Amino acid sequence: MSNWEAGDPYTIQVQYVKMVGPRRAEQLARLKLFTLHDLLYHFPREYLDRSQLRSPFDLSSGDNVTVLGRVLSCQENRTRKNLTITKAALEGDRGVFYAVWFNRLHLKKALKPGTQLYISGKLKRNFGHLEVQVQDYEIITGEGDAIHAGRIVPVYHTTSGITQRMLRTFMHAALEQWQHSYREFLPSQVLEQVGLMALPEALKQVHFPDSHALAEQARRRFIFEELFLFQLQLALLRHQIVRVEKQHRYGPDSRLTRQYLAGLKFTLTTAQSRVVGEIMADMASLHPMNRLLQGDVGSGKTVVAVLTLLKAVENGMQGALMAPTEVLAEQHYLAMDNALAPLGVRVALFSGGLPARERRALLEQLAAGEVAIAVGTQALLHEDVVFKKLAVVVIDEQHRFGVRQRGILQKKGVYPDLLIMTATPIPRTLSMTVYGDLDVSVIDALPPGRQPVRTYFVAPEELPRVFTFVAQQVSKGHQAYVVCPLVEESEKVDLQAAVDLYEQLAVGALHRCRVALLHGRMKRADKEVIMQQFRAGRLDVLVSTTVIEVGVDVPNASVMVIVDADRFGLAQLHQLRGRVGRGAEQAHCILAARLRSREAAERIKAMKTSQDGFYLAEKDLQIRGPGDMAGVRQSGLPEFRLANLLRDRELLREARRQARALISADPDFRTGEYHLLRLALERFNQEGSSYLHIG
Numbered sequence: 031m032s033n034w035e036a037g038d039p040y041t042i043q044v045q046y047v048k049m050v051g052p053r054r055a056e057q058l059a060r061l062k063l064f065t066l067h068d069l070l071y072h073f074p075r076e077y078l079d080r081s082q083l084r085s086p087f088d089l090s091s092g093d094n095v096t097v098l099g100r101v102l103s104c105q106e107n108r109t110r111k112n113l114t115i116t117k118a119a120l121e122g123d124r125g126v127f128y129a130v131w132f133n134r135l136h137l138k139k140a141l142k143p144g145t146q147l148y149i150s151g152k153l154k155r156n157f158g159h160l161e162v163q164v165q166d167y168e169i170i171t172g173e174g175d176a177i178h179a180g181r182i183v184p185v186y187h188t189t190s191g192i193t194q195r196m197l198r199t200f201m202h203a204a205l206e207q208w209q210h211s212y213r214e215f216l217p218s219q220v221l222e223q224v225g226l227m228a229l230p231e232a233l234k235q236v237h238f239p240d241s242h243a244l245a246e247q248a249r250r251r252f253i254f255e256e257l258f259l260f261q262l263q264l265a266l267l268r269h270q271i272v273r274v275e276k277q278h279r280y281g282p283d284s285r286l287t288r289q290y291l292a293g294l295k296f297t298l299t300t301a302q303s304r305v306v307g308e309i310m311a312d313m314a315s316l317h318p319m320n321r322l323l324q325g326d327v328g329s330g331k332t333v334v335a336v337l338t339l340l341k342a343v344e345n346g347m348q349g350a351l352m353a354p355t356e357v358l359a360e361q362h363y364l365a366m367d368n369a370l371a372p373l374g375v376r377v378a379l380f381s382g383g384l385p386a387r388e389r390r391a392l393l394e395q396l397a398a399g400e401v402a403i404a405v406g407t408q409a410l411l412h413e414d415v416v417f418k419k420l421a422v423v424v425i426d427e428q429h430r431f432g433v434r435q436r437g438i439l440q441k442k443g444v445y446p447d448l449l450i451m452t453a454t455p456i457p458r459t460l461s462m463t464v465y466g467d468l469d470v471s472v473i474d475a476l477p478p479g480r481q482p483v484r485t486y487f488v489a490p491e492e493l494p495r496v497f498t499f500v501a502q503q504v505s506k507g508h509q510a511y512v513v514c515p516l517v518e519e520s521e522k523v524d525l526q527a528a529v530d531l532y533e534q535l536a537v538g539a540l541h542r543c544r545v546a547l548l549h550g551r552m553k554r555a556d557k558e559v560i561m562q563q564f565r566a567g568r569l570d571v572l573v574s575t576t577v578i579e580v581g582v583d584v585p586n587a588s589v590m591v592i593v594d595a596d597r598f599g600l601a602q603l604h605q606l607r608g609r610v611g612r613g614a615e616q617a618h619c620i621l622a623a624r625l626r627s628r629e630a631a632e633r634i635k636a637m638k639t640s641q642d643g644f645y646l647a648e649k650d651l652q653i654r655g656p657g658d659m660a661g662v663r664q665s666g667l668p669e670f671r672l673a674n675l676l677r678d679r680e681l682l683r684e685a686r687r688q689a690r691a692l693i694s695a696d697p698d699f700r701t702g703e704y705h706l707l708r709l710a711l712e713r714f715n716q717e718g719s720s721y722l723h724i725g
C-alpha cells in the first residue's frame with residue numbers, strides 16, 4: 031500500500047518532474063539527485079534577498095539591487111570579441127533606467143515592449159545614467175509565484191550544465207506538483223513540543239521562503255528531523271541490545287589475566303584499573319557490553335584491550351581485535367603474540383595479504399576454536415569469518431566506526447561484548463550525544479614518568495639544522511620519525527615529495543643513519559619488513575607519510591619531525607606527536623611550516639601550549655568554526671545534510687530526549703501514528719551513505 035497520494039517521492043524518478051526530462055536527469059545524477067525526494071531534500075546552500083524592491087533612483091553605484099521595470103525598447107549588439115550585449119531601456123517608478131545582459135542570445139525576443147520584469151544585479155551610476163548589470167531576472171507573467179527575483183531566492187550547490195535558474199525551476203515545479211502529497215511523519219506531540227514547522231510547509235519555505243524568519247524555521251525543522259532520526263536509530267539499537275540476553279557467561283577464573291599482568295613491566299595506573307573494573311562489570315552482566323573507551327594518545331588503552339580479550343579466552347571463548355590500518359593490526363598481533371604465546375594463547379593475524387591457502391587454514395582453526403584471538407582490520411567483519419564462540423570484540427582507534435557497522439557485528443547473531451577504543455578528538459559533551467547508545471569510560475591520566483613532549487616550531491629554512499639535531503639524537507641511540515603530509519594516498523605530488531625528502535636525507539644530513547621510507551602505496555610485505563626493523567631498532571629514522579598516524583607504538587622513538595605541519599589538522603598533529611614520548615626519555619616534536627593563514631598559526635600555537643587531546647579537540651573546533659564540514663569529518667563526528675553537531679547542540683539534545691522518550695514508551699512503534707515514522711527511519715537507514723555518513 032502506498033502512503034503517498036501522488037506516488038512515492040522516494041521512488042519517483044527525477045526526470046518525471048516537470049521541465050526535467052532524461053537529459054537533465056543525467057546531469058542531476060551527478061549531484062546524486064535521482065528521485066523526487068532527493069531533489070526536494072537538496073536544500074539551498076544560501077539565499078539571496080531579492081524581496082526588497084527599491085527604486086533604482088535611490089541606490090548608489092556598486093549596490094546589489096532588485097528592481098522592477100517595464101520594457102520600453104531593447105537592442106542586441108555584438109562586440110568584436112564576439113560578446114553579445116543585450117541592453118533594454120526600462121521604465122521605472124521615477125524615470126528610465128537600463129538593464130544589461132551579457133551573452134544571452136535570443137533574450138531580446140522575450141523582452142518585447144511592455145513586458146514587466148524583476149531584475150537583480152549590480153547597479154552602475156554614471157552622470158544620472160542608471161544601468162543594472164543583470165545577474166538574474168524574472169518576467170512577470172501574472173501566473174504563479176515569482177521564482178528568480180522579487181523574492182528571497184534560493185542558491186544551490188550545483189554542477190556544470192545545471193544553472194541556478196534551472197534548479198530553481200525544477201524545485202518550483204516539483205513543489206507545485208508534490209508538496210501536498212508529502213505527509214508529516216514526525217509524531218504530532220514532537221512537532222508541538224519542539225515547535226516545528228510541518229513538513230509540506232517546511233518544504234515550501236526552505237526552498238522559497240516568504241521571509242528570512244520562515245526560512246530559518248523551515249531549516250530548523252529539517253535539522254531536527256535529521257538529528258531525531260539519528261537519535262532514534264541510536265535509541266533503538268541501544269534498546270535492542272539492552273534487551274538481549276547474552277548466550278555466553280564468564281566465570282570468576284582469572285588465571286590468564288593474572289599471568290599476563292604479572293608479565294608486564296609496569297603496573298596499571300589507577301585510571302586503567304578503574305576502567306578495567308567497569309569493563310569487567312559490564313561483561314558479568316546478562317546483557318552485552320556496549321562501551322566506548324576514551325583515552326588520550328599514549329594513555330595505555332592496549333593493555334585494557336588485552337585484558338578484555340583474555341577474559342573471554344580464560345573462559346574458553348574467543349575474542350576479536352579490529353584496527354583501522356594494517357600497520358596497526360600487525361603491531362597488535364606481534365605484541366600480543368609475544369606476550370600471550372607463552373601463556374598458551376593462540377593469536378592469529380588475518381591480514382589482507384594472506385595467501386588464500388593460509389587464510390583458509392586460519393579460518394578453519396578459528397571456526398574450530400583453536401585460534402583464541404583474531405586480529406585484523408575491518409575485513410574481520412567479512413561473512414566468511416566465523417568463530418566457534420565469539421564473546422568479545424574490541425575495536426581500536428575507530429571513532430569513525432559507524433552505527434551501521436556496529437549493527438553488522440551484533441547481527442552476526444552472537445551479540446558479543448563490544449569495546450570501542452578511541453583517542454577521539456571529540457569534546458566530551460558531544461560524545462555523549464553522538465555515541466548515545468554506548469556507555470563511556472575514560473582513561474584520564476597518562477602512565478607515570480612521562481615527560482611532556484618538547485614542541486618547537488621552525489620555518490622550513492631551518493630544517494637542515496633540525497636534521498642535524500635528528501642525527502645527534504640518533505647517535506645517542508634514539509629513533510626518529512620524519513612525517514610528510516599526504517592527505518590522500520592517491521596524491522602523486524605529495525608522494526613524490528616524501529620520496530624526494532627521503533633520498534635527500536639518506537645521502538645528506540642523515541647519511542650516517544639507517545633511514546627508510548614508508549608510505550601507504552608500498553607493498554604490504556615491504557611495509558611489514560620496515561616496521562619490524564624499526565621496532566627492533568635496526569632502523570634509526572623512518573621517513574613516512576601519515577600511515578603511522580594512529581596507534582604505532584615504538585617507545586624508543588623520541589623525535590618527531592613534521593614537515594609542512596600547516597597542512598595537518600590539529601587532531602592529526604596531536605596523534606602524530608603521540609608517537610613519541612612513550613618512553614622515559616625526553617621527547618621532541620618539531621613542527622616545520624610556513625604559516626600562511628591565521629588558522630595555521632593558531633593550530634601551531636595550540637600544539638605548543640597543550641598536550642591534552644580533549645583540550646586540543648575543543649580548540650580545533652573553535653579554530654575551524656562550526657561551519658567547517660571538513661573539520662567535522664576529521665573529528666569523526668557523523669555528517670548530516672543540514673545539521674551541524676556543534677552549532678546545533680541544543681537541538682541535538684532535544685532530539686535525543688524526544689527519541690529516547692518515544693522508544694521507551696513504544697519501542698516497537700505499535701502506535702498507528704508511528705507508521706510513517708517507521709518508514710522514514712528505514713529510509714534513513716538505507717540511505718545511510720548519502721544521508722548520513724558515519725564510518
Ligand code: ADP
Nearest residue numbers: 296297298299327328329330331332333477583
Ligand atoms: P594508546 O592509549 O595510545 O593506545 P598504548 O596502549 O599504545 O597507548 O600505550 C602507550 C605506551 O605506554 C606503551 O608503550 C605501553 O606499553 C605503555 N604503558 C601502558 N600502560 C602503562 C602503565 N600503566 N605504566 C607504564 N607504561 C604503560
Ligand code: MG
Nearest residue numbers: 331332426581
Ligand atoms: Mg593505541
